[in-house]
Amino acid sequence: MTQTQNQTCRTLSRLALVAALLAPMPALAQQEDRPDPRPAQEQPAPQMKGLAGPYLAARMATVENDFRAAARYYAQASAKDPADVYLQDSALVALSSAGEVDKAAELAESMVESGRDTELAGLLRRAQLIRASDWDGLLALIAADSDPARPIENDLLDGTMQAWAMLGAGRAQDALAKFEEMAAADGIGPIVNYHLALARALVGDYESADRLLEQSEAGSPLLGVIARVQILAQLDRQDEALALLESLPGIEAEPQLLKLRQRLQAGQPVPFDVIAGPADGIAHLLLSFASALSGSPDPEPLALIHARLAAWISPENPEARLMVAQLLQDRLQFDLAETEFEAVRRMGEMRPQAELSRIDALSGAGRHDEAERAALALTAAYPDLAQAWIALGDVTRQQEKFRESIPSYDKALTLLQDAPAEQRWFPLYARGIALERSGLFDRAEADLLAALEIRPDQPSLLNYLGYSWIDRGENLERALGMIERAVELSPGDGYILDSLAWAYYRLGRYEEAVSPMEQSIATMASDPLVNDHLGDIYWMVGREREAQIQWRRALSLEPGESGEVDPDRIRDKLERGLDAVLADEAATGAEEPPRAEADASE
Known part of the structure; x- marks a missing residue:
């Protein structure tokens, strides 16, 4: 590793506060692209014999977060x-990210002992000593x-580790x-x-601890709250602890806080x-670093490494x-993430918000069976x-299981019957879609109108x-006005522009349909349905x-894959023209295939 690379790692490992942690910095995975600062004649010749294959494969796997x-x-x-040293440091990054921290720590130990240490090797060696409770070795x-x-x-990480090691x-x-001494620094x-x-x-100094926590703005919000509540309980200030918990929004979605509240309400210790x-204290510190590093638009690889080390040091945290699971999920490594989510569930700490995020990510990645299983597990755990x-x-x-989805929305709306109206608009809208697609338009219309009363300017x-x-030939003027209003509210939405154009088409206003459909195709050029619609309008x-x-x-x-467009109907139009196809459909009473809508989302 070059001097420049060592300095980059050192800077990353010694970041002080959240603001500093979020400062733009080069990722480890990009460091091989940096020029060697030494003169060309002093740079080692690349050793590529037998090395190029695994190195290039490693680089490709790194790019893909594999x-x-x-x-x-x-x-x-x-x-x-x-x-x-650079190859070994890259191996440390990959091993740690994959959760093979034992192997990474062994490699780091050998690097440190042989004088080939890097900042990352040093961090892993520290973690190894912490895990072994070798406090003198760490000091x-x-x-x-x-x-x-x-x-x-500028020495937050080592300084805080040193203090915890002294305690250990x-x-x-x-x-x-x-x-x-450190707290007095700017x-x-x-x-x-x-x-x-x-x-x-x-x-055992709970009075001082409470005063410090009251003043502090650091620590993860959840862990900080738990610490404060537990400390208040040691001071026999259970009423204050309970009031603190009751003041928190969303407590029903946090199992740890619910358990604390139940114990306090029952008068249990x-x-x-x-x-x-001390090891748990250092794990908290590493989580603070991981959280801050993960907040940038292009998260540093060290975010995941710090979280992995925290979990390795404190596996029951x-x-x-x-955090490891969520960082892996963000990188689309769902199989690795599932191992961590399962560990959290085994601890009895299933987190609804994290599970909801997981379900959404699985759905977005097309892993619908896994998403459905996760959603079923969540409803079973939190009915x-x-x-x-x-x-x-x-x-x-x-998954277009429209009838199957209706009872889920029924249950949600029953649970929300006394909730503020703003919480009801989306399940009303989503159930309306499911009902309409199931052929139950009267009920769908009631839901959609009820949702509109809550969100009158929601474009979708x-x-x-x-x-x-318009598709049913009902309330035509009001319907067209609604779609035109949706376009005003969301002028770049290709689905809504397609709706406006298709509404004009259905009303026989073909010339007016051309412009919005051409605008729609500009944003959705690869959508077979929009291309089909534009063809009909041009005809x-x-x-x-x-x-x-x-x-x-x-x-x-390949329109047949989505089920939204009938490829045989398109071939018929190409062979005989749209007029002949429409005439046959009118004579037989056949309906034009339904138009697909943009998926509802909150």
Whole structure:
């Protein structure tokens, strides 16, 4: 690894606060693209014999976030050239990301002992010592790496680890003094005070811990609340602890908070166990780093690594496992993520919000069977959670199981019958779609109108009901006005523009249909239905050659796969013309295939 690369890793590992953590920085996976700062004659010649294959495979796997494959290929590449520190550092990234932290720590230990250490190897070696509760070893390693000239505010990670290690080594007074020294530095006081509060609580000084937590803005919101509630309980201030919990929005979706509330309400003792010792405190610190690093638009690979290390150090910490799962899910590594979600569920800590996010991600990735199983599990675990039933309804509706989805929305709306109206509009809208697609238009119309009363300017809702009326030849003027209003509210939405054009078409206003349909095709060029519609409109305004081009394009987009367009009907139009097809349909009473709508989403 070059000096520049080492400095990059050092900067990432010593970030102080959230603002600093979010500053733009190069990702580890991109570092091989950096030029070597040494003169060309001093740069080593690349050793490609036997190395190119696994290296390129590792790079491709890294780009695709396939961490297991990347770890395997980087291990092969580094075995070909064991002196290449960069290859070994890349292997550390891949192994840690894949959850093979034991192997990563062993490699890091060998790198450190052989003098080929990097900042990431040092971080993994620290984690290895923490996991082993080798506090003297950790203190020695930190001391060996310390730089007296480095400002204390730039040494948040090592400084906080050092304080926790002192506590673990039985040097409580030294530990508290180190925390207080760091808390006095500019900019890092809030996060250090959070850890100082946890440390003081561990040694039984709950009064000081409570004052520090009240002032601190650091720590994850959930863990910070749990710590404060548990500390208040140790001070026999159960009423304040209960009031704090009752003031939190969304407490019904947080199992840990519900358990605390139940214990307080029942007058049962509440232990201080948010952390059991210094290792848990350091895991909290690593989670803070992971959370901040993951907040950028292009998350650093170290976000996942810090979360993985937190979970490795403190495997029974559900927050760590959950953060790992969510970071893996963000990278579309659903199989790896499922291992972590399952670990959280085994702890009895299924988190509804995380599960809802997981269901949505699985659906978006086309893993509908898994999404449906997850939604069923969530409704079983939280039968009174309306959002769980909405998620189940959405998953089945998106698979066009419209009748199956209706009971889920029924259950959600029953649970929401006393909720504010704003919480009811979406399940009303979604159930309206399911009912309309199931041929139950009277009930669908009632739901869509009720949703419109709550959200009169919701573009997709205006579009859906407006088009449904036009398709049925009902309320034509009002329906067209609704679609035109939807276009005003969402002028770039290709589905809504398609609706407006198709509404004009159904009303026989063919010339007016051309412009919005051409605008729609500009945003949805690969949609077979929109291409088919544009062909029909062109035919009706006498542009028959252009109509045939659009129909051929619609056929080339494999319309039969979606079920929205009948490819045989398109072929019939190409062979005989739209007029003849419509005449036959009118004579036989056949209906034109239904028009697909944009999927409903909140």
